[in-house]
Structures are given as C-alpha cells and as structure tokens.
Amino acid sequence: MLTEEKNINVEEQVVAYCKDNIINQDIKHPLYPARLGAYELFRAHGLPTTRNEQWKYTNISSKLERIPSQSDVKPVPVNLDNFINNFEIVKKAKENKDSVLVFMDGAMQSQLSIVNTDTKTVSVTSLKKDPIPDWAVKLNSEKHSQNVNEMFNLNTALMEDGAIININNNKGIADNIYIIHVGNNDGFYNYRHMINVQNGAHVNIIEFKISNKVDIEALYTSSIIWQIGNNCVVNNVKYQAHNQITIGFNQQYADIANDTEFNSFTISSGSKLLREFRDINCNGSNSNISISGINLLDGDSHIDTMLSVKHKAPNTISREKYKSILNDNSKGVFQGNIIVDDIAQKTIAKQSIDALILSKNAEHDAKPELEIYADDVQCGHGATTGQISQDSLFYLKSRGIPEEEAKRLLVHAFLTDALEEIKDKKILETFADVMNNMLNRVSKGNLNV
Amino acid sequence: MFNISNLTVSVEDNEILNNFSLDVGPGEVHAIMGPNGSGKSTLAHVCAGKEDYTVLNGEINLNGEDLLDLEADERSTKGLFLAFQYPIEIPGVTTLTFLKSSLEAHYKANNKEVLSTPDFMKLVKKKSAELNIDDSMIKRPLNVGFSGGEKKRNEILQMALLDPEICILDETDSGLDIDALRLVAEGVNNLRNEKRSFIVITHYQRLLDYIKPDFVHIMYNGKIIETGDSSLALELEKSGYNNYIK
Numbered sequence: 001m002l003t004e005e006k007n008i009n010v011e012e013q014v015v016a017y018c019k020d021n022i023i024n025q026d027i028k029h030p031l032y033p034a035r036l037g038a039y040e041l042f043r044a045h046g047l048p049t050t051r052n053e054q055w056k057y058t059n060i061s062s063k064l065e066r067i068p069s070q071s072d073v074k075p076v077p078v079n080l081d082n083f084i085n086n087f088e089i090v091k092k093a094k095e096n097k098d099s100v101l102v103f104m105d106g107a108m109q110s111q112l113s114i115v116n117t118d119t120k121t122v123s124v125t126s127l128k129k130d131p132i133p134d135w136a137v138k139l140n141s142e143k144h145s146q147n148v149n150e151m152f153n154l155n156t157a158l159m160e161d162g163a164i165i166n167i168n169n170n171k172g173i174a175d176n177i178y179i180i181h182v183g184n185n186d187g188f189y190n191y192r193h194m195i196n197v198q199n200g201a202h203v204n205i206i207e208f209k210i211s212n213k214v215d216i217e218a219l220y221t222s223s224i225i226w227q228i229g230n231n232c233v234v235n236n237v238k239y240q241a242h243n244q245i246t247i248g249f250n251q252q253y254a255d256i257a258n259d260t261e262f263n264s265f266t267i268s269s270g271s272k273l274l275r276e277f278r279d280i281n282c283n284g285s286n287s288n289i290s291i292s293g294i295n296l297l298d299g300d301s302h303i304d305t306m307l308s309v310k311h312k313a314p315n316t317i318s319r320e321k322y323k324s325i326l327n328d329n330s331k332g333v334f335q336g337n338i339i340v341d342d343i344a345q346k347t348i349a350k351q352s353i354d355a356l357i358l359s360k361n362a363e364h365d366a367k368p369e370l371e372i373y374a375d376d377v378q379c380g381h382g383a384t385t386g387q388i389s390q391d392s393l394f395y396l397k398s399r400g401i402p403e404e405e406a407k408r409l410l411v412h413a414f415l416t417d418a419l420e421e422i423k424d425k426k427i428l429e430t431f432a433d434v435m436n437n438m439l440n441r442v443s444k445g446n447l448n449v
Numbered sequence: 450m451f452n453i454s455n456l457t458v459s460v461e462d463n464e465i466l467n468n469f470s471l472d473v474g475p476g477e478v479h480a481i482m483g484p485n486g487s488g489k490s491t492l493a494h495v496c497a498g499k500e501d502y503t504v505l506n507g508e509i510n511l512n513g514e515d516l517l518d519l520e521a522d523e524r525s526t527k528g529l530f531l532a533f534q535y536p537i538e539i540p541g542v543t544t545l546t547f548l549k550s551s552l553e554a555h556y557k558a559n560n561k562e563v564l565s566t567p568d569f570m571k572l573v574k575k576k577s578a579e580l581n582i583d584d585s586m587i588k589r590p591l592n593v594g595f596s597g598g599e600k601k602r603n604e605i606l607q608m609a610l611l612d613p614e615i616c617i618l619d620e621t622d623s624g625l626d627i628d629a630l631r632l633v634a635e636g637v638n639n640l641r642n643e644k645r646s647f648i649v650i651t652h653y654q655r656l657l658d659y660i661k662p663d664f665v666h667i668m669y670n671g672k673i674i675e676t677g678d679s680s681l682a683l684e685l686e687k688s689g690y691n692n693y694i695k
Contacts, residue, residue: 398498402522
C-alpha cells in the first residue's frame with residue numbers, strides 16, 4: 001500500500017515553472033549547461049516522496065499545496081533599510097565595518113549592501129548581475145554533475161541570484177561577512193551562494209534569514225556551496241526565523257581540504273516546512289569540523305535536518321550536536337549519516353541528537369547512521385527524546401523561582417552544550433540578545449521568534 | 450505560626466496522610482520520626498507544593514494564610530523552605546546562577562530591591578564561607594558531581610540566603626559522614642532564632658544530638674501517634690517503634 005499520494009498538481013506546476021524559466025535563460029551563460037541538466041533531472045524524478053529513504057519522515061505533498069502567486073515587480077519597501085538596521089546584529093556589524101550583504105526575496109540589494117574593501121581580501125559579486133568567476137562555474141558544475149538531490153537540482157535549474165564570495169589569505173585576521181535575507185513578498189524564490197575560502201583564510205560568515213511579515217507566503221530553495229582550502233578557519237552561523245507559512249529547502253555543501261577548522265551552526269525556528277540538507281566532505285587530513293544546531297518548533301512547524309558527513313582522509317575530527325525543542329503539533333526530523341572511508345584511519349566522529357518535547361502532540365524522529373570502512377576510528381552516536389523534568393522544575397520552584405523562569409533556566413541548560421559549538425565567542429555574544437529573546441518566548445510556551 | 454490541620458492526602462487512590470495535624474510555634478524545632486512508609490517525605494513534599502499529590506482535606510497555614518492554593522514558588526517566597534533529601538542535579542545551570550535567580554525571585558516577590566551583582570557576590574561568599582563551601586563549588590553546575598556532603602551543605606546555603614520562616618529538613622542526615630553531619634547541623638543551628646521554626650524529618654536520633662528539638666513526634670500511617678520531648682528520640686533509638694505502632 002502506498003503511504004503517500006503524490007500531489008500531481010503541485011509537481012506539474014513546479015515543472016512548468018522550471019520550463020518557463022529555462023526558456024527565458026541565455027543559452028550562452030556559463031551556468032546554462034548546469035541549469036538545463038538539472039532541469040532535466042528534476043523533470044525525470046519530480047519532487048521527492050516518502051518512498052525515498054532520505055524523505056521517509058517528511059511528506060512534501062502534505063505541506064506544499066501550490067506555488068505561491070507572485071507579482072512580476074517586487075518593489076523594495078522604502079523602510080527595508082530601517083527594518084534591517086533595527087537588528088542589533090546589523091547595527092554592530094556596520095559599526096565594526098564588517099561586510100553586510102542584503103537580500104530581499106532571493107535578490108541581492110546592492111544599494112543596501114556594503115563590502116569591506118579595507119582588508120583587500122574579500123570580493124563579492126552577484127550571481128545575477130556580475131560575470132561568474134571561473135572557480136564558481138567549475139564548482140557549480142562539479143556539484144551538479146554528481147548530484148541526485150532533487151531539491152538541489154531544482155535550485156540549480158531555478159537559481160536567480162546569490163552571493164559569490166572569494167576570501168583570500170588574510171593572515172589570520174578574520175573577515176566578517178553578514179548575509180541578511182529578508183522575505184518580503186509572496187512568491188517562489190531560488191538563490192545560491194558560492195564561497196571560496198582560499199588557503200590560509202580566516203572567515204566568519206553569519207547568515208540571518210527572517211520573514212518581514214507573518215502573512216508572507218514564501219516558497220524558496222537555497223544552496224550554499226563552500227570550497228575551503230588548507231589551513232583555514234571558518235565559522236558559520238545561520239539564524240533563520242521564518243513565519244509559520246514559509247516553506248524552504250536549504251542545501252549546504254562543503255568540501256574541506258587539509259588542516260582546516262570548519263564550524264557551522266544553524267538556529268532555526270518557525271516555518272511550515274523547512275528542510276536542512278547538509279553534505280560535508282572532509283577531503284583533506286587533520287581537519288576538525290562541527291556541524292551543529294538548534295531547532296525551535298511550535299504550531300504546525302516541521303523541520304527536517306538531513307546531514308551527511310564524509311571522512312575521506314586520515315586524522316579528521318567531526319562533531320554533530322543538535323538540540324531541538326518542540327511544542328504544539330510540531331514535528332522534527334533528524335537523519336544524520338557519518339561515512340568513514342577505508343583510508344580515513346584515526347577518524348574521530350561524534351554525533352548527538354537531543355529533543356525536548358513540550359507538548360503531547362509534538363513528534364521527533366531521529367535516525368543516526370554510521371557507515372565505517374576503516375578499522376582504527378572512534379565513532380559514536382546517540383539520540384534522546386524527553387520532556388522537562390518535573391523534579392527539576394519542582395526543585396527550582398521550591399526555591400521561589402516562578403515556573404516561567406524555571407523553564408527558561410532548564411531550556412537554556414538543555415541548549416547549553418550545543419551553543420558551545422559556536423566556537424567564536426564574539427559571534428556567540430552577537431547572538432546573545434537573539435538567544436535571550438528566544439528563551440523568553442520558549443518559557444512562555446511561544447517558540448516563534 | 451505554621452499550622453497543619455486535618456490534612457488528608459492521596460497518591461493514585463492510596464491515602465498517604467490521614468487527618469494529619471501539627472502546630473509549630475515561632476522558634477520551635479519539631480522532629481518527626483517514624484518507620485519507612487509512614488508518610489514523612491510526602492508531608493514535606495505536600496507542604497512545599499509538589500504537584501503529584503491529591504489533597505482531599507485539610508489546611509496548611511503559614512501566618513494565617515492557607516498555602517494549599519499557592520504554587521511551590523509562592524510558598525517559598527512566603528517563607529517556607531524544604532531541604533531536599535535528594536537535591537536535584539541540573540546540568541547546564543551553575544549553582545551561582547541558580548542562587549541569583551532564586552534570591553532575586555524572593556526579593557521581587559517581597560517588593561524588596563534586588564541586590565546588585567557585587568553585593569550578591571559578597572553575600573554568597575560570606576554565607577558559603579560559614580558553611581565551608583569554596584568558590585569552585587558554586588561555579589559548578591547545580592549539584593552535578595557534588596558529594597553527599599556538598600549537596601546538603603548547598604541546601605543549607607540556600608536556606609541561609611533565602612531567610613525562611615519555616616524550614617522543613619527531609620532526612621538531611623541521610624548520606625552524610627560524621628564530619629559532614631556536624632557541619633550541616635552547625636549550619637542549621639546558626640540559623641535558629643526566636644522567629645524561625647524547623648521541622649526535622651529523620652530516621653536517626655544522632656542528628657538530634659546536634660539539632661536539639663523542642664518536640665519529637667512519631668508518625669505512623671499518615672498521622673502523628675505520639676508526641677514527646679527529646680527523650681522520646683532516645684527511647685526510640687533503644688527500643689524501636691514496636692511499643693507505639695501496635
């Protein structure tokens with residue numbers, strides 16, 4: 001018996017949308033071959049269903065009913081600059097003369113973006129408006145040619161804009177780049193960032209994705225492709241707080257060379273459906289990576305994290321630490337796959353997935369997997385799902401701490417060791433206000449940030 | 450001052466407290482002893498406001514106010530303190546953060562100005578030194594990895610900071626070696642005054658050598674069946690409960 005009927009209508013809509021898009025593309029554009037190939041692959045396979053093991057717990061059809069209608073012209077609101085500047089994170093970034101790249105509905109807003117040119121080590125171009133550097137064409141084509149991920153293919157076929165960022169060796173003085181994305185209009189948006197971190201470069205990239213209004217119906221696909229060289233330090237924090245009707249499919253790919261540290265942390269909340277696909281390759285030896293995050297779900301939110309970490313060289317370390325808090329009728333899904341190749345001796349890989357359930361109807365499905373082909377490794381995984389301990393709550397209350405504050409302390413305690421994976425303490429401080437705000441809402445039973 | 454009258458409490462249809470009554474005057478120390486399963490810990494938890502119990506009848510009054518309608522945190526800020534038999538370990542919350550949240554909640558509830566952080570630190574350092582608690586302990590996660598003695602001293606530290614009117618000590622002597630017992634008892638004795646009262650629940654007379662009670666009660670089947678002075682504890686130590694629970 002089939003567990004899921006495909007929603008043929010929405011799939012036809014998406015394929016037709018892709019077709020229209022391809023027809024309008026310049027066939028001489030360097031990304032055209034990848035677009036066309038990806039479109040053909042997507043048309044052949046369609047939207048993924050729960051029969052696909054990687055989508056077993058996420059039924060797209062039950063969440064995605066149609067492509068949201070959109071107007072051709074999407075005026076930038078006059079107050080967008082003010083809206084963005086209201087965020088403490090942006091204020092601080094501008095004060096520190098960090099680079100701030102502003103996107104609205106997937107399109108780069110050059111007039112609002114600032115690239116710090118003082119350091120002479122960062123260059124940023126727009127995928128839509130500027131010539132595509134050779135490295136980006138090559139990287140794009142490599143990722144596309146080997147890809148079976150339907151939503152990545154859809155993103156390749158449809159990508160409209162994105163930031164193409166190159167960071168040269170900055171001799172240990174980290175460049176800070178903020179990518180602010182505001183969802184402002186109903187519609188279907190597709191964007192792709194490509195980031196080339198050259199040998200010896202240090203960079204902090206902070207992504208901040210928010211819906212401007214609660215009633216914007218957005219569907220989007222996004223991809224971020226990292227190419228990271230030798231001896232780099234990369235800290236990446238992504239904070240995404242969508243409204244409850246946004247549907248998003250995020251793909252992250254990273255290839256990491258030798259002696260590099262890569263810490264990537266995601267804080268997600270809201271969304272009708274959010275898919276976080278992360279595919280990380282430790283291609284070089286002596287690298288140390290952390291792929292971690294926090295998910296806060298309430299209402300009917302559904303967040304699905306699909307993580308694959310591949311150790312392809314000896315002496316690499318990976319940690320995946322995820323914490324989820326679920327309320328109301330929300331659903332969290334985590335599939336984490338660690339693959340250790342036969343040559344990847346001395347790999348250390350640790351994965352932990354913990355969920356704190358605050359309501360009767362919330363659900364969390366965790367599926368950790370290890371595939372180990374080397375014999376001298378330390379690998380482990382663990383998954384827990386539980387509720388706030390009533391004994392702990394009573395203990396705190398018995399000392400006069402009101403229930404809301406007691407829950408706040410316990411939720412914070414639950415999240416603490418995941419937050420420690422944000423290795424750059426300045427970034428962690430940057431998020432202090434956001435985290436406090438978030439915890440206050442959690443303790444009041446409202447997770448929507 | 451603290452009065453429990455005709456308290457009947459059940460858990461899943463089992464009656465644990467049965468028409469229990471006890472009057473505690475200002476500055477008095479009442480010891481409650483009794484065989485296992487007589488309802489002593491239930492009494493402590495019900496007084497403090499734990500939610501797993503059904504109160505079928507009775508009242509718990511502190512200074513004339515019925516506590517039964519109040520949440521656990523409100524009972525605490527009104528002046529009731531329960532020292533836990535098994536203090537709860539909470540990873541991720543440092544003892545210091547916990548103490549600060551707790552003290553601030555008390556000050557706010559009683560419309561007192563909240564201490565500045567330096568003043569709070571001074572107060573904590575002073576009170577911890579009196580209980581031989583070093584700085585490193587209060588910086589660690591709450592009760593995590595604490596020895597039995599450290600956990601109980603931490604309870605007494607909280608008691609000292611929160612300045613309660615009625616303290617219920619639920620088997621505070623369990624799991625303590627002789628030196629730790631003396632230290633904890635001294636901590637309690639230092640807090641005794643003409644206003645503050647104590648209910649000391651214990652299995653062993655030994656604790657009462659250090660904390661001298663004004664009254665000793667024997668609790669059995671959810672109520673007090675015998676009341677005496679400290680000699681009653683000595684008598685029990687010698688001959689057990691058999692003479693009383695026939």
